[in-house]
Amino acid sequence: MSALLVLGAGEEQVVLYQEARRRGLRTIAVDMRADRPGIALADEFLQISTMDHKAIADALPDREIAGVVSTAADTCLESWHHLSAHFGTPWVYPAEAAAASMDKSAFHRIAAATGVPTYRWAQSDDLAELTGAARGFRFPVVVKPTDASGGRGVTGVPEPSELDAALRWAARHSPRGQVIVEEFVEGSNYTVNVVMSGGGVALSVITEKNILPGPGFLIGGHTAPAALAPDVEAALTAQARDLCLAFGLLDGPANFDVVVAPDGTRYVLEVGARMSGNGFPRLVSALAGVDCVAALVDLAIGEPVRLEPTRRRPTRLHVLTSPLAVPGEFVSAAGLAAVAALPDVASVELFVQPGDVVQPFTEAGRKLGWVVVSADDPARLADRVAEVVAALDLVVQPTEAVA
Numbered sequence: 583m584s585a586l587l588v589l590g591a592g593e594e595q596v597v598l599y600q601e602a603r604r605r606g607l608r609t610i611a612v613d614m615r616a617d618r619p620g621i622a623l624a625d626e627f628l629q630i631s632t633m634d635h636k637a638i639a640d641a642l643p644d645r646e647i648a649g650v651v652s653t654a655a656d657t658c659l660e661s662w663h664h665l666s667a668h669f670g671t672p673w674v675y676p677a678e679a680a681a682a683s684m685d686k687s688a689f690h691r692i693a694a695a696t697g698v699p700t701y702r703w704a705q706s707d708d709l710a711e712l713t714g715a716a717r718g719f720r721f722p723v724v725v726k727p728t729d730a731s732g733g734r735g736v737t738g739v740p741e742p743s744e745l746d747a748a749l750r751w752a753a754r755h756s757p758r759g760q761v762i763v764e765e766f767v768e769g770s771n772y773t774v775n776v777v778m779s780g781g782g783v784a785l786s787v788i789t790e791k792n793i794l795p796g797p798g799f800l801i802g803g804h805t806a807p808a809a810l811a812p813d814v815e816a817a818l819t820a821q822a823r824d825l826c827l828a829f830g831l832l833d834g835p836a837n838f839d840v841v842v843a844p845d846g847t848r849y850v851l852e853v854g855a856r857m858s859g860n861g862f863p864r865l866v867s868a869l870a871g872v873d874c875v876a877a878l879v880d881l882a883i884g885e886p887v888r889l890e891p892t893r894r895r896p897t898r899l900h901v902l903t904s905p906l907a908v909p910g911e912f913v914s915a916a917g918l919a920a921v922a923a924l925p926d927v928a929s930v931e932l933f934v935q936p937g938d939v940v941q942p943f944t945e946a947g948r949k950l951g952w953v954v955v956s957a958d959d960p961a962r963l964a965d966r967v968a969e970v971v972a973a974l975d976l977v978v979q980p981t982e983a984v985a
Contacts, residue, residue, distance in 0.1 A: 587669070595618075619933065649671045654859030666882075686852055724765075764851075772810075783823050804898070810842075839853075895958070900954075
């Protein structure tokens with residue numbers, strides 16, 4: 583019996599296992615960790631790094647794989663290409679898209695070639711070389727691992743004296759030891775999410791990002807549709823389409839981090855040629871009535887992709903995090919059932935249980951869950967989210983007090 587090969591079994595991949603179960607598709611979960619929530623929903627489990635495509639293929643000799651899927655992670659994209667090609671699945675993830683997502687310098691070169699406005703950057707595994715290159719940059723700058731996602735190893739650097747520490751931190755989070763330094767671009771922050779089909783845009787969702795205070799540019803949530811003039815929205819979608827075509831993504835999802843400067847210039851910072859994380863499928867479902875997870879599985883197994891928005895209802899996704907700056911113990915969420923039953927709450931999900939040790943929110947993987955709230959009036963969203971979070975009554979206490 584053929585199976586769907588799912589790269590990753592974390593919180594963001596759970597929706598893939600749920601969709602496969604709905605269809606009666608067997609699933610094979612691949613993850614280097616055995617404590618991931620998707621494993622309980624899978625029919626088989628391979629405890630292998632999603633980056634080791636050769637080991638994954640060797641573990642599945644003579645198996646019939648209906649399709650290969652993943653979401654919300656860049657590190658597995660090269661494996662996605664190799665494994666879909668190896669097993670001859672109906673859709674083969676393009677190698678060029680993996681390179682653009684996993685190597686930020688590759689993306690910068692593609693963006694410049696397609697006419698996207700540029701800013702200064704330098705990338706290397708030689709940190710001293712980067713220090714020298716950055717001397718000519720306009721500060722502040724942003725330092726990132728070139729091949730990581732989820733905010734790991736990212737630091738905003740306001741002045742040159744803090745650069746070396748940020749470079750070392752980023753290098754620790756890069757599988758290849760590659761670091762990029764970029765000039766900081768001032769403006770309004772958006773995520774442009776598209777699903778390509780046959781070289782055209784089948785779905786476009788542009789969200790306004792809620793970037794939390796601090797040096798890590800962590801995302802506290804998204805609001806959609808973003809408050810943009812129609813011509814700007816159309817231009818951002820066209821820009822995303824052109825970039826997808828430039829790196830060979832004729833079909834499938836991609837998300838772009840974009841800054842619109844005060845003068846209207848549209849800077850594209852980077853791409854993840856895959857579906858966005860932070861509960862993005864839940865947001866799209868509430869916003870547009872579209873099941874983008876079902877569409878991704880359709881693509882992977884060779885079925886017609888169905889993407890037909892039925893509404894455009896203002897929606898906000900809010901990331902739930904620990905309120906502490908130190909490790910703590912999750913105690914309770916007393917209002918979970920009541921909040922889930924509210925008519926304006928499209929989704930509320932928690933990934934922790936009482937007694938779990940939770941960490942400060944210093945990277946995307948440390949979220950406790952999320953809530954998705956819709957409203958007819960976009961001006962009402964912020965207040966309604968605050969009311970919902972208060973009603974959840976999340977309790978986290980320092981582990982020192984528990985001991």
